Amino acid sequence: MLEIKNLHASVDDKEILKGINLKVNAGEVHAIMGPNGSGKSTLAEVIAGQEEFEVGEGSILMEGEDLEELSPEERAHKGVFLSFQYPVEIPGVSVTNFMKTAINESRKAQGLEDMPANEMLKKIREKSEMLEIDRKFLSRSLNEGFSGGEKKRNEIFQMAMMEPKLAILDETDSGLDIDALRIVANGVNKLRGKDNAIIVITHYQRLLEYIVPDFVHVLHNGKIVKSGTKELALELEEKGYDWLKEEAAV
Numbered sequence: 298m299l300e301i302k303n304l305h306a307s308v309d310d311k312e313i314l315k316g317i318n319l320k321v322n323a324g325e326v327h328a329i330m331g332p333n334g335s336g337k338s339t340l341a342e343v344i345a346g347q348e349e350f351e352v353g354e355g356s357i358l359m360e361g362e363d364l365e366e367l368s369p370e371e372r373a374h375k376g377v378f379l380s381f382q383y384p385v386e387i388p389g390v391s392v393t394n395f396m397k398t399a400i401n402e403s404r405k406a407q408g409l410e411d412m413p414a415n416e417m418l419k420k421i422r423e424k425s426e427m428l429e430i431d432r433k434f435l436s437r438s439l440n441e442g443f444s445g446g447e448k449k450r451n452e453i454f455q456m457a458m459m460e461p462k463l464a465i466l467d468e469t470d471s472g473l474d475i476d477a478l479r480i481v482a483n484g485v486n487k488l489r490g491k492d493n494a495i496i497v498i499t500h501y502q503r504l505l506e507y508i509v510p511d512f513v514h515v516l517h518n519g520k521i522v523k524s525g526t527k528e529l530a531l532e533l534e535e536k537g538y539d540w541l542k543e544e545a546a547v
């Protein structure tokens with residue numbers, strides 16, 4: 298699904314990603330952890346195609362296709378979803394209408410007609426019930442006055458509606474409380490499937506008790522310095538990151 302090879306990226310001539318290698322297969326959930334400032338969010342944004350980052354050496358392949366020349370929108374149409382990519386408030390545009398537009402834009406890019414209204418309503422009903430989202434919430438203006446938890450709910454709803462091939466959830470600095478943690482975890486678990494892959498960026502071992510990842514990677518100073526299974530997250534909880542920094546320096 299996704300293959301990142303020796304990826305380097307910088308902003309304002311400062312190198313942030315210094316040779317990332319990562320392979321994510323369909324059906325897998327990967328967690329990325331690591332100390333503040335190690336490059337986790339940058340990695341997510343570079344995969345999604347955020348233009349402020351300059352990609353140097355290396356490549357990002359999605360289903361064998363190099364993403365380098367593609368805009369963030371084109372990547373989204375290929376099935377890459379990054380949480381909080383568009384956290385804009387749009388007064389007067391409801392959560393539902395925003396979703397309808399996003400889905401039809403994506404269909405258009407794939408040469409498809411708009412989704413018939415009844416099909417769209419059915420999908421909205423199914424996904425909102427699956428994620429226990431209140432009807433009233435769907436008619437609210439997008440992100441306007443949303444609490445942190447409501448933003449989270451909206452984001453997971455967007456992911457459920459878009460059915461991305463590769464979803465990247467950057468949870469590192471979103472201040473998740475217990476409820477939001479559960480919203481994210483339930484959403485991810487319900488959307489896990491053999492044809493899609495999910496990358497969760499988190500500081501919380503707790504989140505990984507709910508979403509059991511297949512692999513855990515630790516990013517430090519722009520490189521993945523350790524990969525393992527969910528036990529690695531437990532080890533990090535217990536020992537912190539210093540031992541890995543020391544190992545990485547050797």
Ligand SMILES: Nc1ncnc2c1ncn2[C@@H]1O[C@H](COP(=O)(O)OP(=O)(O)OP(=O)(O)O)[C@@H](O)[C@H]1O
Pocket residue numbers: 308309313331332333334335336337338339340349469470
């Ligand atoms: N647009 C930018 N301009 C300048 N520096 C940036 C920019 N984006 C990121 N950086 C720098 O790159 C480094 C990595 O940041 P990044 O947000 O990727 O880290 P992170 O691992 O997600 O951190 P955290 O756990 O604190 O969220 C930091 O030193 C940060 O200051």
